[in-house]
Amino acid sequence: MLDVKAGDEQSFALLLHRYRSPLVNFLYRMVRNREQAEDLAQEVFLRVYRAREDYIPSAKFTTWLFRIATNLALNSVRDNRYQRMEISLDAPVTMDAEEGDEKTMDIAEKHPDIEQHLIEEARRKMIRQAIEKLPEKQRAAVLLHKYQELDYGEISKILECSESALKSLLFRAYQTLRVELAPLVAQQARQ
Amino acid sequence: MSCGRMEKKIMGYVDGRLKEGERLEMDKHLSACAACRVQVNEFRAVNVLLDELPMIEPSAAFDVRVNARVAAEPAKQSWWAWFAPSPRVAFAASMLLLATVWVGSYSVSDPPQIDQADVPVLENYDVISSFEALTELSQAVPADDASQQN
Numbered sequence: 001m002l003d004v005k006a007g008d009e010q011s012f013a014l015l016l017h018r019y020r021s022p023l024v025n026f027l028y029r030m031v032r033n034r035e036q037a038e039d040l041a042q043e044v045f046l047r048v049y050r051a052r053e054d055y056i057p058s059a060k061f062t063t064w065l066f067r068i069a070t071n072l073a074l075n076s077v078r079d080n081r082y083q084r085m086e087i088s089l090d091a092p093v094t095m096d097a098e099e100g101d102e103k104t105m106d107i108a109e110k111h112p113d114i115e116q117h118l119i120e121e122a123r124r125k126m127i128r129q130a131i132e133k134l135p136e137k138q139r140a141a142v143l144l145h146k147y148q149e150l151d152y153g154e155i156s157k158i159l160e161c162s163e164s165a166l167k168s169l170l171f172r173a174y175q176t177l178r179v180e181l182a183p184l185v186a187q188q189a190r191q
Numbered sequence: 192m193s194c195g196r197m198e199k200k201i202m203g204y205v206d207g208r209l210k211e212g213e214r215l216e217m218d219k220h221l222s223a224c225a226a227c228r229v230q231v232n233e234f235r236a237v238n239v240l241l242d243e244l245p246m247i248e249p250s251a252a253f254d255v256r257v258n259a260r261v262a263a264e265p266a267k268q269s270w271w272a273w274f275a276p277s278p279r280v281a282f283a284a285s286m287l288l289l290a291t292v293w294v295g296s297y298s299v300s301d302p303p304q305i306d307q308a309d310v311p312v313l314e315n316y317d318v319i320s321s322f323e324a325l326t327e328l329s330q331a332v333p334a335d336d337a338s339q340q341n
Contacts (some may be wrong), residue, residue, distance in 0.1 A: 183233035
């Protein structure tokens, strides 16, 4: 980032390459819409670029990056919630992007054992829905902890809470997931 | 350790981020508490289940879109850039300087000559010198005489 600050355009391309996938995945799991996740990730990179001259390396770059991403995601989730409230309950339900993408695959070719594939897909759908049901701050905490493998100090700075509050957030999130995924948890615990 | 304190420690225990001393303390508690042991096992199961979600790849156009938006950003000018020379300002400043030098040198080398006949006071000197109203005024008293009169 310091090279980007010094005006090195190639370093920005390296940042983009290094962080685009973690960011898009994090945002996708937050907002549950691929197109929106990519738009938000673009906005994150644009904000990083705009702020490059004022960047002070007081915290880790990933903390700063995911703080921007988390704020954008939380705002987007709240906006989406208000929009959904305005949509009629009679409106047809659309598939999300990931499910849509998976439908276009040649399932028979990629998965000779179609039954096994359907079971796996049902499990994944259940896990996705369990994460989606979490309150947004708990969801962000789980995603940053589990998938980005950030430490408690970093996540608490991103979510602007104390480490103690973060541990409580994660505990409550896992309690909820344990209940939501009870059949899978029991199955997993037996193995 | 009590079951109540588990809340702050269990996640660190499950993902192996606890310090050695804390981990040993947890082990000791778990060996004596079946309920917490179940909870730890279920948290571990949740942790494994979360690994099942596949990663998605950003679309092929993602980098192109980011780079296009970055390229469309206006160049940021710092306050210091205000002092940077621009051709138009430099041209205007040099012309102003030239004009100042030219006007200055003209006034020093060729001062304007004043024609005595053009001075209006001298033109009416005869009229003023024979003006009757002035002759009627009392004569001026010398300073010494004036003090004696007081």
